[in-house]
Amino acid sequence: MLVDFVYEGGRSVVGPLLAHLGASAAVVGLVTGAGEASALALRLVSGPLADRTRRFWSWTIAGYAVTVAAVPLLGLTGVLWAAGALVIAERVGKAVRSPAKDTLLSHATADVGRGRGFAVHEAMDQVGAILGPLAVAGVLAVTDDGYGPALGMLAVPGVFAVFLLLRLRARVPDPAVYETPEAPGTAEARLPWAFWAYAGFTAVTLTGFATFGLLSYHLVEHRLLPAAAVPVVYAAAMTADAVAALASGWLYDRLGSRTVAALPLLSAVVPVLAFGGSTWLAVLGALAWGAGMGIQESTLRAAVAELVPARRRATAYGLFAGVAGLGTFAGGALTGVLYDRSIPVLAVTVAAIQAVALAVLLASRRFRGKRRFRYPVRRR
Incomplete structure (x- = not known):
């Protein structure tokens, strides 16, 4: 919820921000398209690597950290190429964390029902996705300093989100404890x-x-x-x-x-x-x-x-x-x-x-x- 507050708040003004820095419609489309492609394609790499290393918390925290750093920095940059790189970096952060994060959720939700657990996760995501853009719009409406204050404000929920992740990792370093271990030979080489x-x-x-x-x-x-x-x-x-x-x-x-x-x-x-x-x-x-x-x-x-x-x-x-x-x-x-x-x-x-x-x-x-x-x- 907190990170959706951050990145959905930032994404709500990416187009106008890039245009403010001199981007054409083609450049906006290219940058945002490259970001979405990165968010999906790189998961084909981050997923197997997370399985191989078994460091699901590390991948999750690293991906969230990239996102919550990239969005506030967007408000500080005054150069188009740097802003474009940060937009893509935010999406790369999503690619880094998503397979590992979903694996952590799959373990934790085994205790409450996976349908219910993933549903609550999505509902909280949407709370952040609604509140973040509204907060950015509110700050833009009451200030005349451009995008800096509106995007800089998003650092607050971002820092709190990373703190929560570190706290959760300390309390439950191995979320697989919520499930009974697999029988020997269950982990097949191929997906069924x-x-x-x-x-x-x-x-x-x-x-x-x-x-x-x-x-x-x-x-x-x-x-x-x-x-x-x-x-x-x-x-x-x-x-x-x-x-x-x-x-x-x-x-x-x-x-x-x-x-x-x-x-x-x-x-x-x-x-x-x-x-x-x-x-x-x-x-x-x-x-x-x-x-x-x-x-x-x-x-x-x-x-x-x-x-x-x-x-x-x-x-x-x-x-x-x-x-x-x-x-x-x-x-x-x-x-x-x-x-x-x-x-x-x-x-x-x-x-x-x-x-x-x-x-x-x-x-x-x-x-x-x-x-x-x-x-x-x-x-x-």
Whole structure:
């Protein structure tokens, strides 16, 4: 929550900040695109390295430290190339920490239910993601000193976040204590087919998932809402994200992987609602989009821990992020191209893709029935 406060606060003004330093639209796109690519691609390296070294706390703390240092420094730089490097560095920090952090969560949430645990994590993320940009906007509104004070203020929650991490590592140096140790020979050299089938489902369903950028474009270009109202819709979508994460996490602990079938259904509904001519239906579509994001960021990740042996989880989370990133990129490109051609064709195509995703999910459940890594919990 605290680090989301920091980096979402910073990301909310990255475009205007780079433009203030002389960047063109192409440079802004290049810098932010390179950052997102780094955040996903480098996990393919950091995940296996975290598994190999078993230093999950070190990777997690290092990644968070890079982020909470890079964002406040953005407010101090007056040079475009340095600001661009810091924007990319913040995303690199996310790549460094994410597989190790998700592995730590997978251990700790074994004691409370992984669906519930990952859901609470996502809901707290969204609290930070809403409060951070609002705090930055507030500081910018009451000061005339540019971006320095607004971004510098973010150092406070950043320092507190690192302090909490160090405190947690001292109290629980090995979070694997929350799980019963695996039997000898459980940690296979290869990831099971159930994981790859599940990753395939994720790639397919995200290929038919529109981006909020396209939703906001439709809202403004069709004059359904003024541009100033779009951030309010986004905040509402993030609220739906948090609620859906908590609800789907609770259901996952009771119903299992059947819960994630809600994601293709929501994804199919989004274009029908969001890309019409009604303001209220478009807002409902944005809320459905936010609910889908909540399932993606919580329950989808929780299920990965059930499919792979503990000693391969960081590797699995790194690979899973890469697959999800490719699906997200393909989804953004596909829905954008189809939107320009025909909105009805877009809606039909997305529905067809989500039907395929449901079929792949069914297949992944069959693989899962053959081999599933669920361990009894060691209660503390």
